[in-house]
Amino acid sequence: MTRIAIYDTTLRDGSQGEGVNFSLQDKLLITARLDELGVDYVEGGYPLSNPKDTSFFRAVGDLPLKHARVAAFGMTRRRDIAAEDDQGMKALVAARTPVVTIVGKTWDMHVLEVLGVSLAENLRMIGDSIAFCRSHVPEVIYDAEHFFDGFRRNPDYALETIRAAADAGAAWIVLCDTNGGSLPEDVADAVDRVSREIPVPLGIHTHNDGELAVANALSAVRRGARQVQGTINGLGERCGNADLCSVVGNLALKYPGYEVLRPGQLVHLTEVSRFVYETANMNFRPGQPFVGTSAFAHKGGMHVHGVRKNASSYEHIEPETVGNERRVLVSELSGKSNIAEKLAEYGLEHDTSLLARVLDSVQDLENQGYQFEAAEASFVLLVDRLAGRRADWFELLRYNVSVSGKPGRDPLTEASIKLAVGDQVAHTVSEGDGPVNALDGALRKALEPHYPRLGEMSLVDYKVRVINARAGTAARVRVVIESRDGDDVWGTVGVSENVIKASWLALRDAFEYKLAKDSRPCRGGVTEVAADVAS
Structure with missing residues (x-):
């Protein structure tokens, strides 16, 4: 089995998404849940960016984590200053985490126009920053920002930047699709080239601006990447990051030979997804693959008929493997199979007369404007009334x-x-x-x-x-x-x-x-x- 390290950046990259805000206590609770799930790395934030992140790194040391390693995130040293004199570098070391992740520039356009430094100085900034942190911290990860955009436009310089990080002692080189616009074949070709030239384990960090973050992450893994960075539920800036729920679900269940999370913890994937939504005070995304409330929901009569005979006829996995559940929806599109499936939950599936009455009532009520897909409790009460079981509570x-x-x-x-x-x-x-x-x-x-x-x-x-x-x-x-x-x-x-x-x-x-x-x-x-x- 090939171990794929799961690196969660929900608390840092995910919190940059619109409408996402975590309190200090939220961040600590999420860290504990990710640790229980078996996530390998939890990125806590940037120690110098705000007091909350500084407090997080002080408090997280008291959590009895069993598996996850906490990472502090920061940028390379500033231009024309020694790494040991840079406040950002000092803050990363002071966080006292077992892992530090450094992000640096790969794309020559960014180096020259955004940073405003020479290409040579950018290489020194990368190498100096990695070497300084490596002298104080057990494990240093290098995130190559805008790698795929830089690689397309100036592949030789892009390779120089990550070679500088590797030579300085980075334990991982993570290739980042920061703008989120790369295609899976572009990612595969680039990872192929880098893996041949850089003798350091590779990771992948993808954004979802082209709706391909998960596909790009999986493409990189298939070409040799051994770490995937992303967020729970795909939270993140603009269109978000790779959704680790989908990444983990696919790697664990679709591809043979990969190991993710702790053994036996995949069944808690849906639970953790919803915990993060609740903690962030966000609504669930019903159609979210693997963990969404609609991921295994069946509405069409033909679908329900098939699922009742063989669940795999309309389900790509068993919902229980990721902690989710099958749902049969009731609407005016319902056939007898839908109603029969619902009545079976109450021990009434053999009452053919009741089945017909329920189907007629549902279709009549939906014609009036009712919808039972998000109101299953009202449907249960309707069945009770038609079956003569509805109690007169008041x-x-x-x-x-x-x-x-x-x-x-x-x-x-x-x-x-x-x-x-x-x-x-x-x-x-x-x-x-x-x-x-x-x-x-x-x-x-x-x-x-x-x-x-x-x-x-x-x-x-x-x-x-x-x-x-x-x-x-x-x-x-x-x-x-x-x-x-x-x-x-x-x-x-x-x-x-x-x-x-x-x-x-x-x-x-x-x-x-x-x-x-x-x-x-x-x-x-x-x-x-x-x-x-x-x-």
């Missing part, structure tokens, strides 16, 4: 929402709800930041005395979409609410010409689903609430 008697405002002040929103739980009637009022927040508060006040576990639930997202925009202010709107508790995340949907009513329908389903999933079966198939209704 009965709404009425609700009222009012918004009042004064000039120069934020509007005040108030909601009142009157409902019955068994033979008891509750009438509650709550203020909120908006109608949904106020309704949520009033509903909780009314229900939590009867169902205490509703206190575990919170609303995490709220989306509104106009369905038939040509109807103007009378148009229907679709509201999707995402909720969660300590165990699960679920979506619910409501549709109406009135946005408050649509919100109420989605909110009601959110609460009912929480109650339903926390209930337990009783004798005779009747469901019983997890907390008894107060008598």
Whole structure:
């Protein structure tokens, strides 16, 4: 097996992506998760760039890392100054990391026009910087910035720059497609040439401006690169970096003979991907290969029919190998196979009459504007109702929402709800930041005395979409609410010409689903609430 070292730069290169910001605690938590996954290198940042990175390198030494080596990142020394006198060099050594990564210029245009130094001075800057760090740090990695652009325009000078790094003691030479515009065949040819002339292990660092970062990284590995740099979920400047989730998935599962991560840790790939999204306060990318929520989601009836017979008919790997799961989506495109697959999850797949009723209802509701792809909890409740299993958790008697405002002040929103739980009637009022927040508060006040576990639930997202925009202010709107508790995340949907009513329908389903999933079966198939209704 050939070991491919995985070098993660989520905390440095990834944090340069638009909308990405990690706190110090975020960076430490991500470092620990990457270590558990079996990533070989974690690049923590540039010690001289900001106080947060400086603090990170002080704090990361206290983490009990089992596998990953932390790298401090910096640039070559400044022009016309000795490496030992350069503040950047001193900061890299002071970080006390086992690895230092130095980035230097490869492209002669950058040397002459951006750095404003001679080609010879750039070579000295590279060599001096590597040698100085090598005298203080066990392992020095050299990132050859803009290598492929420089190699295309002046291959001899590009090779001189990385030869200078190799001669000075770099443990790795990493070829960088910094502008992200190279093609896989360009990368392959360049790696071939470099591997013949430079006796140092090679790495690859690709950006995604041509949507080829992963392909270029894999192309380099197939031609001899033994380290891949990238970020979790492809975060990074402009169009991002190579997505290590896809790189790792392909190397581990598609190519024989390569070893990545720690043994047995591939099953945590999806978990780490979503942890980084959550920590960065970013939405998941549903269509992300291997780890996305839609990566193994099936909507077309023919696809579901095939997957039920043989999963490999429409899946390139088993989703469990990367910690993901298969999902069957329900929509107006659904055939009987989709509905049957969903009903099988609830032990109802043999009820052909129910199957037909569910299919008819889904198609009718989607014609009205409902969508169940992001609202599976509402679909579950629909099935329960059609199967005669939907419990009467509570009965709404009425609700009222009012918004009042004064000039120069934020509007005040108030909601009142009157409902019955068994033979008891509750009438509650709550203020909120908006109608949904106020309704949520009033509903909780009314229900939590009867169902205490509703206190575990919170609303995490709220989306509104106009369905038939040509109807103007009378148009229907679709509201999707995402909720969660300590165990699960679920979506619910409501549709109406009135946005408050649509919100109420989605909110009601959110609460009912929480109650339903926390209930337990009783004798005779009747469901019983997890907390008894107060008598």
